[in-house]
Amino acid sequence: MAKTHRKYWFRMAARSAYLLIRPxxxxxxxDKSYDRISPTYDRAWTDHMRNLTEHLIDRLNPQPGNTCIDLTCGTGFATSLLAAKTDTTVTGVDRSQGMLDQARQNHAHNCKFVQADILEFLKNRPTASADIITCCWGLGYSRPFAVLRQIKRVLKPHGKVAIIDNSLFSLREIIFCSFLTFAENPRALQNVMHFKFLPGPRTLRTMFAMLNLKTLHSDQGSRSYTVDTGRDAIARLKSTGAAAGFEYASGRTDDTAIFDRFAQIIEDKYMTPDGIKVTHRYLAGIAQK
Ligand SMILES: C[S@@+](CC[C@H](N)C(=O)[O-])C[C@H]1O[C@@H](n2cnc3c(N)ncnc32)[C@H](O)[C@@H]1O
Structure with a gap:
């Protein structure tokens, strides 16, 4: 008979609350996650999602000579698209040394990469100094409203901002399995991530409206892939950055007992004859000052 794993929801909630109030x-x-995955990030994530980012930049329609900033630039994919369209030097900003090393290696032409926290970077930029500011797949790691407020200040009149990001519910099936894993073993939980991914495009539009930015475009969607095993699902999530930070929930990335159990729960819940479907859900928006 299959072993029954008891769930300690109350203990897990108490442990999460304790970890959330800790600094x-x-x-x-x-940063540690992105530094680690940076050499393979483009193959794992950019190639899978590149056309979503490309569509957003096309829709943004940057003009030759526009001054652009690409926040959370990572390995520089969007930065280089902006540089090609504007034929001017574009500034990419990221905190991860590993991601910036890849960016500098692969996108030297017309791109300047700066290592900084995006909010601190924006606070130090002059008011009304940029035509275009993008933030692709990274807003939820920071404080979205504070970042958007700074973006509005830094944009010139009629300047545009474009955002694309994972939604709060992006990997809900996998996140549910992680709750089940730690509910069996609350003491194994060592780190709870303080992320602020937005629930959907409506929240982004509301933030734009609160800042008196005019929404020009708003959408949402999803992209799925199928893997053969629970372990494959976890490996893929780790290599795309979708598990950035979270992979240290139990303190170590190589915590075999926890990851084995996590993989097992993913298989128990979501295995189909075709494999396990993993779905990333995203939101996007463009607004004008
Ligand atoms: C999913 S990657 C996106 C990279 C790139 N924009 C792309 O489209 O592929 C998220 C990036 O955000 C960066 N990041 C996260 N929080 C940050 C912050 N507060 N300031 C600067 N960079 C940050 C990470 O280092 C990582 O490179």
């Missing part, structure tokens, strides 16, 4: 180490763990 957050989320930023350090996210």
């Amino acid at each position: 957050s180490n989320t930023a350090a763990l996210v």
